[in-house]
Amino acid sequence: MANDDGVREKVAWVLLRDHRVLMTRSRGRDVFFFPGGMREPGESDGQTLVREIDEELLTAIDAGSMVHAGTFEVPAGHPEHGPFRMICYTAGHRGPLTPAMEVEETAWFGYADRHRVSYVDALVFEALHDDGRLW
Template sequence: MADGRVRQLIDTVAWVRIEEGRILCARPRGKGVFYIPGGKREGADTDLQTLLREIEEELTVALLPETAAHVGTYEAVHGPTDGALVRMSCYTADYRGTLAASSEIEEVAWFSYADRALVPPVDQLLFDDLVHAGLLR
């Protein structure tokens, strides 16, 4: 990244679930960092198709597609040396089922704004918007 060019675009979709001023985050198995739940788009999948698939895979719940609403799209360089740009399209949605970590997820947690440093740069942009909107404590 020394030359300032982005070497790769990582296109993701994320589920913004806020309860009592805290946002749901998940830590994948084998990783040391928490993320907003979601994942990478596959092929020509729409945001909604990606969101429904990834959340069911990660958290064992079914999102209700008719309740999905776009919150915002954020972009940030993933790390200081790899040059990957992460684009994260964020949606809220109601769900059916019981939230639980799947085999892909090591741990789920409810974060407040004080936990902002524990998530990647693109997630931090979402945290900033949510706290300014009064949705995140």
């Protein structure tokens, strides 16, 4: 769904463990993405993240623990269908991480795996690596 400025937006979950980050791969795709999705009309970022992660990974996000981890943009005219904005949050969760819906696979990626993700996801990898949180 597009924001008021007409830019499509995704709300994404950045889950870090042991300097690695959780990534998902959708059925029929080769590229991995941060879990999350597009806002439904009237939803806040928190509501979107809770709903999307429940649908994709059957786990419950602790909305009270959400912390904005950055907003990353694909410019207009970019080969990866810009303009596009990804609003990232860290958050705790309850329950196992079980792929569901369109998610076929989950994987824990380090910085060296950034070539296996989309352009906007690679921007997040760079920021996490620069902060010393992703190795």
